[in-house]
Amino acid sequence: MDTQARIKAAAQRMQVVVIRADKEALKVEIDARSLPGIEENQPIITLVGEAADNLFSEAEAYWEGDVTFAEVLAFLVEGYLEDFRVIPPKAVRERIDADFWCDLDATLASEEGNSCVGEAVVKLLNDVQAICTRIYAEDGGKVEPHYVEKLKAIALRQCLVWYGG
Structure with missing residues (x-):
């Protein structure tokens, strides 16, 4: 997908975000509280001065072709907002x-999949599953x-060791 198409797609996704930009005053206000993952009590994000x-x-560098400056701002703001998204933790069972x-x-x-133990368990189980289910030869060799069954048992035992300390 070319850059202009990505910018247009981001602008479409960001329609619910209110972006007030004042280039003269070096100020940008972003009200993203209606986006999924942004908490309703999150204040309006304000960038001033150097930020x-x-x-x-950066917007001027992307601004070309048939995209508007507002669309480019929406594209850039979408990436910026990732730092403010609250992603509810998924349990290990939802990540395997x-x-x-x-x-x-x-x-x-x-266990929460983003905890220290949960993250290790998810990585191990997904890696072992990939090894167990991969096709290694054109004739279907696996x-x-x-x-x-032995690899699964070893992986499950290791998970319990991590969980039990």
């Missing part, structure tokens, strides 16, 4: 293939089922 000037300079890992301890499965 606003940097945003305007629960059918493949059906023997995972229920308490561990409900890891033998009894080795898959």
Whole structure:
């Protein structure tokens, strides 16, 4: 997708965001409280001085073709807002293939996936699953089922070690 198309798509997604830009005063106000993931009590974000000037300079660098300056600002602001999004933590079970890992301890499965232990568990289980399910040859060669079960058992045991300390 070319840059102009990405800018137009971002501007479309950002229609609910109110952006008031005053280049003369070097001030940008962003009201993004209606975006998913932005808390309703989040105050209006205000960029002034150098921060606003940097945003305007970057916008001018992207401003070409049939995109408007407002669309370019929306494109840049969308990336800026990622720092303010509140993404609810997902449990480990939501970040792995629960059918493949059906023997995972229920308490561990409900652990927050972005905690130290949860993140390690998610990475290990997803990596082991990738190894177990990958096709290694044109003829469909893959890891033998009894080795898959052994790898799964080892991974699940390691997860319990991390969880139990």
